[in-house]
Amino acid sequence: MTQQTPASHPGVFDVELVLRQARAYLAFGEQVRLFTDRLGETAQADWGQALQQHFTQLKTAIAQSAENPAINPELARLWLLMADTWSETATALGMDTETIPDTLRQTEAWRAYQHTQSDYFSQLQDTATEALDLMEQRLNELVAAGKTVSSLRELYNLWVDCNEQTYGRMLRSTAYSELNGRLFNALLRCYSRPEAQS
Protein backbone atom coordinates (compact mmCIF):
# COMPACT_ATOMS: atom_id res chain seq x y z
CA MET A 1 0.00 0.00 0.00
CA THR A 2 1.33 3.42 -0.86
CA GLN A 3 1.71 6.16 1.70
CA GLN A 4 0.88 9.73 0.69
CA THR A 5 3.45 10.21 -2.05
CA PRO A 6 5.99 13.04 -1.80
CA ALA A 7 5.03 14.29 -5.27
CA SER A 8 1.60 15.07 -3.89
CA HIS A 9 3.04 17.73 -1.58
CA PRO A 10 4.94 20.11 -3.83
CA GLY A 11 7.07 22.56 -1.95
CA VAL A 12 9.53 24.79 -3.71
CA PHE A 13 9.44 24.80 -7.49
CA ASP A 14 11.79 22.29 -9.09
CA VAL A 15 14.15 24.44 -11.17
CA GLU A 16 15.41 21.31 -12.90
CA LEU A 17 12.10 21.15 -14.80
CA VAL A 18 13.05 24.37 -16.55
CA LEU A 19 16.73 23.55 -16.97
CA ARG A 20 16.03 20.20 -18.60
CA GLN A 21 13.70 21.66 -21.20
CA ALA A 22 15.98 24.64 -21.74
CA ARG A 23 18.91 22.32 -22.43
CA ALA A 24 16.77 20.34 -24.85
CA TYR A 25 15.76 23.59 -26.56
CA LEU A 26 19.40 24.59 -26.89
CA ALA A 27 20.23 21.19 -28.38
CA PHE A 28 17.40 21.72 -30.85
CA GLY A 29 18.86 25.14 -31.63
CA GLU A 30 22.26 23.62 -32.30
CA GLN A 31 20.76 21.17 -34.80
CA VAL A 32 18.85 23.97 -36.50
CA ARG A 33 22.04 26.04 -36.64
CA LEU A 34 23.78 23.22 -38.52
CA PHE A 35 20.76 22.92 -40.75
CA THR A 36 20.62 26.64 -41.63
CA ASP A 37 24.39 26.69 -42.06
CA ARG A 38 24.09 24.11 -44.81
CA LEU A 39 20.99 25.77 -46.20
CA GLY A 40 22.79 29.10 -46.37
CA GLU A 41 25.35 27.60 -48.72
CA THR A 42 22.57 26.62 -51.13
CA ALA A 43 21.67 28.66 -54.20
CA GLN A 44 18.25 30.27 -53.86
CA ALA A 45 16.93 28.38 -56.90
CA ASP A 46 17.64 25.05 -55.25
CA TRP A 47 16.10 26.02 -51.96
CA GLY A 48 13.19 23.60 -51.98
CA GLN A 49 15.37 20.64 -52.77
CA ALA A 50 17.97 21.75 -50.24
CA LEU A 51 15.30 22.08 -47.57
CA GLN A 52 14.21 18.52 -48.19
CA GLN A 53 17.75 17.20 -48.21
CA HIS A 54 18.93 19.02 -45.10
CA PHE A 55 15.72 18.44 -43.25
CA THR A 56 16.22 14.74 -43.81
CA GLN A 57 19.60 15.09 -42.11
CA LEU A 58 17.97 16.97 -39.24
CA LYS A 59 15.38 14.21 -38.86
CA THR A 60 18.10 11.58 -38.95
CA ALA A 61 20.06 13.34 -36.21
CA ILE A 62 17.00 13.50 -33.98
CA ALA A 63 15.98 9.92 -34.74
CA GLN A 64 19.48 8.63 -34.00
CA SER A 65 19.53 10.42 -30.68
CA ALA A 66 16.20 8.82 -29.81
CA GLU A 67 17.41 5.35 -30.68
CA ASN A 68 20.62 5.89 -28.77
CA PRO A 69 20.25 8.76 -26.30
CA ALA A 70 23.96 8.57 -25.48
CA ILE A 71 24.72 10.20 -28.85
CA ASN A 72 23.05 13.45 -27.84
CA PRO A 73 21.18 13.14 -24.54
CA GLU A 74 19.74 16.66 -24.59
CA LEU A 75 18.37 16.32 -28.10
CA ALA A 76 16.99 12.92 -27.17
CA ARG A 77 15.17 14.47 -24.23
CA LEU A 78 13.29 16.77 -26.56
CA TRP A 79 12.16 13.84 -28.62
CA LEU A 80 11.51 11.45 -25.76
CA LEU A 81 9.69 13.92 -23.55
CA MET A 82 6.62 11.78 -23.10
CA ALA A 83 8.67 8.62 -22.55
CA ASP A 84 10.64 10.47 -19.86
CA THR A 85 7.41 11.58 -18.23
CA TRP A 86 6.20 8.00 -18.09
CA SER A 87 9.52 6.74 -16.73
CA GLU A 88 9.43 9.37 -13.97
CA THR A 89 5.89 8.35 -13.10
CA ALA A 90 6.87 4.70 -12.94
CA THR A 91 9.83 5.65 -10.75
CA ALA A 92 7.52 7.62 -8.44
CA LEU A 93 5.56 4.40 -8.01
CA GLY A 94 8.72 2.54 -7.11
CA MET A 95 9.41 1.06 -10.54
CA ASP A 96 12.92 2.46 -10.92
CA THR A 97 14.67 0.22 -13.41
CA GLU A 98 18.00 0.96 -11.72
CA THR A 99 16.96 -0.25 -8.30
CA ILE A 100 14.36 -2.97 -8.75
CA PRO A 101 15.36 -6.26 -7.15
CA ASP A 102 16.65 -9.14 -9.28
CA THR A 103 13.77 -11.31 -8.09
CA LEU A 104 11.34 -8.95 -9.81
CA ARG A 105 13.54 -8.57 -12.87
CA GLN A 106 13.27 -12.30 -13.52
CA THR A 107 9.51 -12.51 -13.37
CA GLU A 108 7.16 -12.92 -16.30
CA ALA A 109 5.32 -9.78 -15.17
CA TRP A 110 8.51 -7.72 -15.47
CA ARG A 111 9.27 -9.08 -18.91
CA ALA A 112 5.70 -8.36 -20.00
CA TYR A 113 6.00 -4.81 -18.69
CA GLN A 114 9.28 -4.28 -20.54
CA HIS A 115 7.68 -5.55 -23.72
CA THR A 116 4.65 -3.28 -23.36
CA GLN A 117 6.79 -0.29 -22.47
CA SER A 118 8.84 -0.95 -25.58
CA ASP A 119 5.63 -0.93 -27.66
CA TYR A 120 4.64 2.32 -25.99
CA PHE A 121 7.97 4.03 -26.66
CA SER A 122 7.89 2.75 -30.23
CA GLN A 123 4.45 4.28 -30.71
CA LEU A 124 5.72 7.60 -29.36
CA GLN A 125 8.70 7.46 -31.68
CA ASP A 126 6.53 6.81 -34.74
CA THR A 127 4.38 9.77 -33.79
CA ALA A 128 7.41 12.01 -33.35
CA THR A 129 8.64 10.98 -36.80
CA GLU A 130 5.26 11.91 -38.23
CA ALA A 131 5.61 15.27 -36.50
CA LEU A 132 8.88 15.95 -38.30
CA ASP A 133 7.28 15.02 -41.61
CA LEU A 134 4.46 17.40 -40.80
CA MET A 135 6.95 20.11 -39.88
CA GLU A 136 8.69 19.73 -43.22
CA GLN A 137 5.32 19.98 -44.95
CA ARG A 138 4.42 23.11 -42.98
CA LEU A 139 7.75 24.73 -43.84
CA ASN A 140 7.15 24.05 -47.50
CA GLU A 141 3.70 25.57 -47.20
CA LEU A 142 5.20 28.67 -45.57
CA VAL A 143 7.67 28.98 -48.41
CA ALA A 144 4.90 28.57 -50.98
CA ALA A 145 2.89 31.28 -49.23
CA GLY A 146 5.86 33.62 -49.25
CA LYS A 147 6.07 33.69 -45.46
CA THR A 148 9.26 33.58 -43.45
CA VAL A 149 10.46 32.01 -40.24
CA SER A 150 12.84 34.47 -38.68
CA SER A 151 13.74 33.08 -35.28
CA LEU A 152 14.74 29.83 -33.64
CA ARG A 153 11.80 30.14 -31.24
CA GLU A 154 9.38 30.27 -34.17
CA LEU A 155 10.84 27.03 -35.47
CA TYR A 156 10.65 25.46 -32.03
CA ASN A 157 7.03 26.54 -31.65
CA LEU A 158 6.29 25.05 -35.05
CA TRP A 159 7.95 21.81 -33.91
CA VAL A 160 5.79 21.82 -30.76
CA ASP A 161 2.63 22.46 -32.81
CA CYS A 162 3.43 19.60 -35.15
CA ASN A 163 4.16 17.21 -32.27
CA GLU A 164 0.98 18.17 -30.46
CA GLN A 165 -0.99 17.59 -33.63
CA THR A 166 0.38 14.13 -34.40
CA TYR A 167 0.48 13.15 -30.73
CA GLY A 168 -3.10 14.33 -30.21
CA ARG A 169 -4.25 12.23 -33.15
CA MET A 170 -2.49 9.20 -31.71
CA LEU A 171 -3.85 9.88 -28.20
CA ARG A 172 -7.42 9.80 -29.43
CA SER A 173 -7.05 6.56 -31.35
CA THR A 174 -8.58 3.32 -30.14
CA ALA A 175 -5.18 1.66 -30.45
CA TYR A 176 -3.61 4.14 -28.04
CA SER A 177 -6.41 3.74 -25.51
CA GLU A 178 -5.73 0.01 -25.51
CA LEU A 179 -1.95 0.49 -25.35
CA ASN A 180 -2.26 2.96 -22.46
CA GLY A 181 -4.39 0.43 -20.58
CA ARG A 182 -1.93 -2.37 -21.29
CA LEU A 183 0.97 -0.21 -20.08
CA PHE A 184 -0.70 0.63 -16.76
CA ASN A 185 -1.90 -2.91 -16.22
CA ALA A 186 1.51 -4.41 -17.04
CA LEU A 187 3.22 -2.06 -14.59
CA LEU A 188 0.72 -2.89 -11.87
CA ARG A 189 1.09 -6.64 -12.38
CA CYS A 190 4.75 -6.34 -11.44
CA TYR A 191 3.62 -5.41 -7.95
CA SER A 192 0.30 -7.07 -7.52
CA ARG A 193 -0.60 -10.14 -5.57
CA PRO A 194 -1.84 -13.04 -7.72
CA GLU A 195 -5.44 -12.67 -6.58
CA ALA A 196 -5.50 -9.07 -7.84
CA GLN A 197 -4.57 -9.99 -11.40
CA SER A 198 -7.90 -11.21 -12.67
Next chain:
Amino acid sequence: MISLTADQIAAEIEAFSHRLQQGARTLASVGEIETGVSPRELIYQEDKLTLYRYQPQVEKLHSIPLLIVYALVNRPYMMDLQEDRSMIRGLLDAGLDVYLIDWGYPDAGDRTLTLVDYVQRYIGHCVDVVRDRHGVDALNLLGVCQGGALSLCYTALYPERIRNLITMVTPVDFHTPDNVLTHLLRHVNVDLLVDTLGNVPGALLNFAFLSLSPFRLAGQKYVDLVDIFDDAQALKNFLRMEKWIFDSPDQAGEAFRQFAKDFFQQNKLVKGEVMIGDRRVNLHEVVMPVLNVYAAQDHLVPPAASRALAKCCGSRDYSELSFRGGHIGIYVSSRAQREVPPAIAAWLLAR
Protein backbone atom coordinates in the same frame (compact mmCIF):
# COMPACT_ATOMS: atom_id res chain seq x y z
CA MET B 1 11.33 30.73 -46.25
CA ILE B 2 13.66 30.40 -43.30
CA SER B 3 15.39 33.74 -43.13
CA LEU B 4 17.73 32.63 -40.41
CA THR B 5 21.51 32.47 -40.50
CA ALA B 6 23.66 30.31 -38.31
CA ASP B 7 25.00 33.49 -36.69
CA GLN B 8 21.49 34.67 -35.86
CA ILE B 9 20.70 31.35 -34.25
CA ALA B 10 23.94 31.38 -32.30
CA ALA B 11 23.05 34.86 -31.03
CA GLU B 12 19.54 33.75 -30.07
CA ILE B 13 20.94 30.73 -28.25
CA GLU B 14 23.41 32.90 -26.39
CA ALA B 15 20.72 35.37 -25.34
CA PHE B 16 18.49 32.53 -24.18
CA SER B 17 21.31 30.95 -22.19
CA HIS B 18 22.07 34.27 -20.54
CA ARG B 19 18.43 34.79 -19.48
CA LEU B 20 18.29 31.21 -18.30
CA GLN B 21 21.34 31.59 -16.05
CA GLN B 22 19.98 34.75 -14.47
CA GLY B 23 16.48 33.33 -14.15
CA ALA B 24 17.57 30.06 -12.61
CA ARG B 25 19.14 32.04 -9.76
CA THR B 26 15.93 34.06 -9.35
CA LEU B 27 13.82 30.91 -9.33
CA ALA B 28 15.97 29.23 -6.74
CA SER B 29 15.55 32.22 -4.42
CA VAL B 30 11.78 32.65 -4.75
CA GLY B 31 11.04 30.04 -2.08
CA GLU B 32 7.60 28.90 -0.98
CA ILE B 33 4.69 30.30 -2.97
CA GLU B 34 1.65 31.32 -0.99
CA THR B 35 -1.85 30.43 -2.17
CA GLY B 36 -5.30 31.09 -0.79
CA VAL B 37 -5.72 34.77 0.00
CA SER B 38 -9.17 35.41 1.44
CA PRO B 39 -9.54 35.38 5.24
CA ARG B 40 -11.51 32.39 6.50
CA GLU B 41 -12.32 30.57 9.70
CA LEU B 42 -12.37 26.88 10.44
CA ILE B 43 -15.92 25.76 11.15
CA TYR B 44 -15.81 21.98 11.27
CA GLN B 45 -13.35 19.11 10.93
CA GLU B 46 -13.84 15.42 10.37
CA ASP B 47 -11.01 13.05 9.54
CA LYS B 48 -8.95 14.87 6.83
CA LEU B 49 -11.84 17.15 5.89
CA THR B 50 -12.01 20.80 6.93
CA LEU B 51 -15.01 23.07 6.43
CA TYR B 52 -14.16 26.78 6.13
CA ARG B 53 -16.32 29.87 6.16
CA TYR B 54 -14.91 32.87 4.31
CA GLN B 55 -15.08 36.26 5.98
CA PRO B 56 -18.02 38.15 4.48
CA GLN B 57 -17.17 41.28 2.53
CA VAL B 58 -20.51 43.10 2.69
CA GLU B 59 -22.75 44.13 5.60
CA LYS B 60 -26.00 42.77 4.23
CA LEU B 61 -25.39 39.16 3.33
CA HIS B 62 -27.63 36.96 1.23
CA SER B 63 -29.61 34.95 3.78
CA ILE B 64 -28.95 31.53 2.23
CA PRO B 65 -25.35 30.34 2.62
CA LEU B 66 -23.43 28.87 -0.30
CA LEU B 67 -21.42 25.67 0.21
CA ILE B 68 -18.69 24.90 -2.34
CA VAL B 69 -17.78 21.26 -2.96
CA TYR B 70 -14.48 21.00 -4.80
CA ALA B 71 -13.05 17.97 -6.62
CA LEU B 72 -11.08 15.30 -4.79
CA VAL B 73 -8.27 15.67 -7.32
CA ASN B 74 -6.18 18.84 -6.95
CA ARG B 75 -6.61 21.40 -4.21
CA PRO B 76 -9.43 23.88 -3.71
CA TYR B 77 -7.21 26.96 -3.38
CA MET B 78 -7.61 27.26 -7.14
CA MET B 79 -10.89 29.00 -6.19
CA ASP B 80 -8.94 31.61 -4.22
CA LEU B 81 -5.55 31.59 -5.88
CA GLN B 82 -4.45 35.21 -5.45
CA GLU B 83 -5.88 38.68 -4.87
CA ASP B 84 -6.83 39.36 -8.45
CA ARG B 85 -7.72 35.78 -9.33
CA SER B 86 -10.23 34.59 -6.80
CA MET B 87 -13.65 33.24 -7.63
CA ILE B 88 -14.40 33.15 -3.92
CA ARG B 89 -13.52 36.82 -3.58
CA GLY B 90 -15.95 37.58 -6.40
CA LEU B 91 -18.74 35.64 -4.70
CA LEU B 92 -18.05 37.38 -1.38
CA ASP B 93 -18.04 40.80 -3.01
CA ALA B 94 -21.42 39.97 -4.53
CA GLY B 95 -22.87 39.50 -1.04
CA LEU B 96 -22.79 35.73 -0.67
CA ASP B 97 -21.95 33.87 2.53
CA VAL B 98 -19.41 31.33 1.30
CA TYR B 99 -18.37 28.00 2.82
CA LEU B 100 -15.90 25.55 1.28
CA ILE B 101 -15.02 21.90 1.87
CA ASP B 102 -11.28 21.20 1.83
CA TRP B 103 -10.86 17.43 1.49
CA GLY B 104 -7.25 17.44 2.68
CA TYR B 105 -4.70 14.79 1.73
CA PRO B 106 -5.88 11.19 2.10
CA ASP B 107 -3.25 8.78 3.38
CA ALA B 108 -3.02 5.02 3.77
CA GLY B 109 -5.53 5.12 6.60
CA ASP B 110 -8.16 6.48 4.19
CA ARG B 111 -7.83 3.66 1.68
CA THR B 112 -11.23 2.20 2.56
CA LEU B 113 -13.22 5.43 2.29
CA THR B 114 -16.01 5.00 -0.23
CA LEU B 115 -18.36 7.33 -2.04
CA VAL B 116 -20.80 6.72 0.80
CA ASP B 117 -18.28 8.41 3.07
CA TYR B 118 -17.68 11.30 0.69
CA VAL B 119 -21.29 11.92 -0.35
CA GLN B 120 -23.49 10.93 2.56
CA ARG B 121 -21.12 11.36 5.49
CA TYR B 122 -18.73 14.20 4.60
CA ILE B 123 -20.91 16.36 2.35
CA GLY B 124 -23.93 15.42 4.46
CA HIS B 125 -22.30 16.51 7.72
CA CYS B 126 -21.06 19.77 6.20
CA VAL B 127 -24.51 20.55 4.83
CA ASP B 128 -26.00 19.89 8.27
CA VAL B 129 -23.41 22.04 10.03
CA VAL B 130 -24.08 24.98 7.73
CA ARG B 131 -27.87 24.54 7.91
CA ASP B 132 -27.71 24.49 11.70
CA ARG B 133 -25.50 27.58 11.87
CA HIS B 134 -27.92 29.57 9.74
CA GLY B 135 -31.16 28.01 10.90
CA VAL B 136 -32.25 27.12 7.37
CA ASP B 137 -33.76 23.93 6.00
CA ALA B 138 -31.90 24.15 2.71
CA LEU B 139 -28.75 25.84 1.47
CA ASN B 140 -27.22 26.67 -1.90
CA LEU B 141 -24.69 24.16 -3.19
CA LEU B 142 -21.92 24.79 -5.74
CA GLY B 143 -20.12 21.70 -7.01
CA VAL B 144 -16.93 22.06 -8.99
CA CYS B 145 -15.74 19.50 -11.57
CA GLN B 146 -15.70 16.09 -9.85
CA GLY B 147 -17.14 17.88 -6.82
CA GLY B 148 -20.09 18.74 -9.05
CA ALA B 149 -20.71 15.06 -9.74
CA LEU B 150 -20.56 14.34 -6.00
CA SER B 151 -22.90 17.29 -5.39
CA LEU B 152 -25.36 15.91 -7.93
CA CYS B 153 -25.33 12.59 -6.09
CA TYR B 154 -25.95 14.28 -2.75
CA THR B 155 -28.66 16.54 -4.14
CA ALA B 156 -30.46 13.66 -5.82
CA LEU B 157 -30.48 11.77 -2.51
CA TYR B 158 -31.43 14.75 -0.30
CA PRO B 159 -33.20 17.29 -2.53
CA GLU B 160 -35.04 18.87 0.39
CA ARG B 161 -31.74 20.14 1.82
CA ILE B 162 -30.62 21.98 -1.31
CA ARG B 163 -32.38 25.18 -2.29
CA ASN B 164 -30.43 25.94 -5.47
CA LEU B 165 -27.74 23.87 -7.17
CA ILE B 166 -24.87 25.21 -9.25
CA THR B 167 -22.65 22.81 -11.13
CA MET B 168 -19.42 24.12 -12.57
CA VAL B 169 -17.39 22.32 -15.28
CA THR B 170 -19.07 19.16 -14.06
CA PRO B 171 -19.05 15.90 -16.02
CA VAL B 172 -22.44 14.21 -16.22
CA ASP B 173 -22.21 12.15 -19.40
CA PHE B 174 -18.75 10.56 -19.28
CA HIS B 175 -19.06 8.91 -22.69
CA THR B 176 -19.26 11.84 -25.06
CA PRO B 177 -16.91 11.15 -27.98
CA ASP B 178 -14.51 13.95 -27.01
CA ASN B 179 -13.95 12.80 -23.41
CA VAL B 180 -10.25 12.03 -23.50
CA LEU B 181 -9.96 11.12 -19.81
CA THR B 182 -12.51 8.35 -20.26
CA HIS B 183 -10.63 7.31 -23.38
CA LEU B 184 -7.40 6.95 -21.37
CA LEU B 185 -9.05 5.10 -18.51
CA ARG B 186 -11.21 2.79 -20.60
CA HIS B 187 -8.78 -0.14 -20.69
CA VAL B 188 -7.10 0.37 -17.33
CA ASN B 189 -7.89 -2.44 -14.91
CA VAL B 190 -9.20 -0.29 -12.06
CA ASP B 191 -9.55 -3.21 -9.67
CA LEU B 192 -5.92 -4.18 -10.29
CA LEU B 193 -4.90 -0.55 -9.79
CA VAL B 194 -6.64 -0.13 -6.44
CA ASP B 195 -5.91 -3.66 -5.18
CA THR B 196 -2.24 -3.14 -5.96
CA LEU B 197 -1.63 0.44 -4.86
CA GLY B 198 -4.30 1.00 -2.23
CA ASN B 199 -4.66 4.73 -2.62
CA VAL B 200 -4.10 6.05 -6.13
CA PRO B 201 -1.00 8.27 -6.09
CA GLY B 202 -1.22 11.86 -7.21
CA ALA B 203 1.79 11.19 -9.47
CA LEU B 204 -0.36 8.90 -11.60
CA LEU B 205 -3.02 11.54 -11.98
CA ASN B 206 -0.39 14.13 -12.88
CA PHE B 207 0.89 11.81 -15.57
CA ALA B 208 -2.61 11.42 -16.98
CA PHE B 209 -3.11 15.18 -17.19
CA LEU B 210 0.35 15.88 -18.63
CA SER B 211 -0.12 13.15 -21.20
CA LEU B 212 -3.00 15.08 -22.74
CA SER B 213 -0.66 17.73 -24.11
CA PRO B 214 2.92 16.85 -23.18
CA PHE B 215 4.84 19.01 -25.63
CA ARG B 216 3.11 22.13 -24.35
CA LEU B 217 2.67 21.22 -20.68
CA ALA B 218 6.00 19.55 -20.02
CA GLY B 219 8.15 21.26 -22.66
CA GLN B 220 7.19 24.54 -24.30
CA LYS B 221 5.79 25.99 -21.08
CA TYR B 222 9.22 25.89 -19.45
CA VAL B 223 11.02 27.27 -22.49
CA ASP B 224 8.55 30.17 -22.56
CA LEU B 225 9.11 30.73 -18.85
CA VAL B 226 12.55 32.09 -19.67
CA ASP B 227 10.81 35.08 -21.30
CA ILE B 228 9.25 36.22 -18.02
CA PHE B 229 12.18 35.68 -15.69
CA ASP B 230 12.60 39.41 -15.17
CA ASP B 231 8.90 40.03 -14.50
CA ALA B 232 8.51 39.22 -10.80
CA GLN B 233 4.72 39.34 -10.83
CA ALA B 234 4.36 37.15 -13.92
CA LEU B 235 6.91 34.73 -12.49
CA LYS B 236 5.01 34.42 -9.20
CA ASN B 237 1.74 33.90 -11.07
CA PHE B 238 3.40 31.12 -13.05
CA LEU B 239 4.83 29.48 -9.94
CA ARG B 240 1.50 29.69 -8.13
CA MET B 241 -0.22 27.89 -10.98
CA GLU B 242 2.61 25.40 -11.21
CA LYS B 243 2.28 24.62 -7.52
CA TRP B 244 -1.43 23.96 -7.94
CA ILE B 245 -0.91 21.72 -10.97
CA PHE B 246 1.45 19.42 -9.08
CA ASP B 247 -0.44 19.61 -5.79
CA SER B 248 -2.31 16.38 -6.42
CA PRO B 249 -3.59 14.55 -3.36
CA ASP B 250 -3.57 10.79 -3.49
CA GLN B 251 -7.04 9.39 -4.01
CA ALA B 252 -8.70 7.19 -1.43
CA GLY B 253 -8.63 3.76 -3.07
CA GLU B 254 -12.20 2.53 -2.71
CA ALA B 255 -13.76 5.86 -3.61
CA PHE B 256 -11.52 6.03 -6.68
CA ARG B 257 -12.50 2.48 -7.62
CA GLN B 258 -16.19 3.32 -7.68
CA PHE B 259 -15.77 6.70 -9.35
CA ALA B 260 -13.49 5.33 -12.08
CA LYS B 261 -15.62 2.29 -12.80
CA ASP B 262 -19.14 3.62 -12.33
CA PHE B 263 -18.72 7.14 -13.65
CA PHE B 264 -15.90 6.95 -16.21
CA GLN B 265 -16.01 3.39 -17.48
CA GLN B 266 -19.69 2.53 -17.18
CA ASN B 267 -21.25 6.02 -17.35
CA LYS B 268 -23.79 5.17 -14.67
CA LEU B 269 -24.53 8.72 -13.51
CA VAL B 270 -26.34 9.69 -16.67
CA LYS B 271 -28.09 6.31 -16.78
CA GLY B 272 -29.42 6.66 -13.22
CA GLU B 273 -27.52 3.58 -12.10
CA VAL B 274 -25.02 4.97 -9.59
CA MET B 275 -25.50 3.46 -6.15
CA ILE B 276 -24.37 5.33 -3.04
CA GLY B 277 -24.54 2.54 -0.51
CA ASP B 278 -27.97 1.02 -0.99
CA ARG B 279 -29.50 4.15 -2.53
CA ARG B 280 -29.79 4.78 -6.25
CA VAL B 281 -28.86 8.22 -7.60
CA ASN B 282 -31.70 9.38 -9.81
CA LEU B 283 -30.96 12.78 -11.31
CA HIS B 284 -34.68 13.32 -11.88
CA GLU B 285 -34.79 13.99 -8.13
CA VAL B 286 -32.75 17.14 -8.74
CA VAL B 287 -35.86 19.32 -8.88
CA MET B 288 -34.63 22.63 -7.43
CA PRO B 289 -33.33 25.46 -9.65
CA VAL B 290 -30.09 24.44 -11.38
CA LEU B 291 -27.41 26.62 -12.95
CA ASN B 292 -24.97 24.61 -15.05
CA VAL B 293 -21.76 26.52 -15.73
CA TYR B 294 -19.42 25.06 -18.32
CA ALA B 295 -16.36 26.19 -20.26
CA ALA B 296 -16.76 26.23 -24.00
CA GLN B 297 -13.11 25.26 -24.62
CA ASP B 298 -12.82 22.74 -21.80
CA HIS B 299 -10.49 19.87 -22.87
CA LEU B 300 -10.94 17.91 -19.63
CA VAL B 301 -14.71 18.13 -19.20
CA PRO B 302 -16.07 18.77 -22.68
CA PRO B 303 -19.16 21.01 -22.82
CA ALA B 304 -21.31 18.13 -24.06
CA ALA B 305 -20.36 16.11 -20.97
CA SER B 306 -21.68 18.91 -18.74
CA ARG B 307 -24.68 19.92 -20.80
CA ALA B 308 -26.05 16.38 -20.65
CA LEU B 309 -27.49 17.44 -17.30
CA ALA B 310 -30.24 19.36 -19.10
CA LYS B 311 -31.87 16.16 -20.26
CA CYS B 312 -31.55 14.08 -17.13
CA CYS B 313 -32.22 16.40 -14.19
CA GLY B 314 -35.74 17.01 -12.93
CA SER B 315 -35.52 20.77 -12.51
CA ARG B 316 -38.04 23.01 -14.27
CA ASP B 317 -35.75 25.98 -13.64
CA TYR B 318 -32.61 24.85 -15.44
CA SER B 319 -30.18 27.40 -16.88
CA GLU B 320 -26.76 27.23 -18.47
CA LEU B 321 -23.88 29.65 -18.42
CA SER B 322 -21.27 29.16 -21.12
CA PHE B 323 -17.87 30.63 -20.32
CA ARG B 324 -15.57 31.34 -23.24
CA GLY B 325 -12.44 29.63 -21.98
CA GLY B 326 -10.99 26.39 -20.71
CA HIS B 327 -11.12 24.20 -17.63
CA ILE B 328 -8.52 26.28 -15.78
CA GLY B 329 -9.34 29.66 -17.26
CA ILE B 330 -12.81 29.51 -15.79
CA TYR B 331 -11.26 29.93 -12.33
CA VAL B 332 -8.30 32.18 -12.92
CA SER B 333 -8.60 34.23 -16.08
CA SER B 334 -9.35 37.93 -15.84
CA ARG B 335 -12.53 37.49 -17.82
CA ALA B 336 -13.68 34.73 -15.50
CA GLN B 337 -13.36 37.12 -12.54
CA ARG B 338 -15.51 39.66 -14.35
CA GLU B 339 -18.11 37.25 -15.66
CA VAL B 340 -18.56 34.11 -13.58
CA PRO B 341 -18.99 35.14 -9.90
CA PRO B 342 -21.34 38.04 -10.71
CA ALA B 343 -23.44 35.75 -12.92
CA ILE B 344 -23.65 33.07 -10.23
CA ALA B 345 -24.52 35.65 -7.58
CA ALA B 346 -27.17 37.30 -9.76
CA TRP B 347 -28.73 33.93 -10.50
CA LEU B 348 -28.82 33.04 -6.80
CA LEU B 349 -30.09 36.42 -5.66
CA ALA B 350 -32.98 36.12 -8.10
CA ARG B 351 -34.15 32.91 -6.37
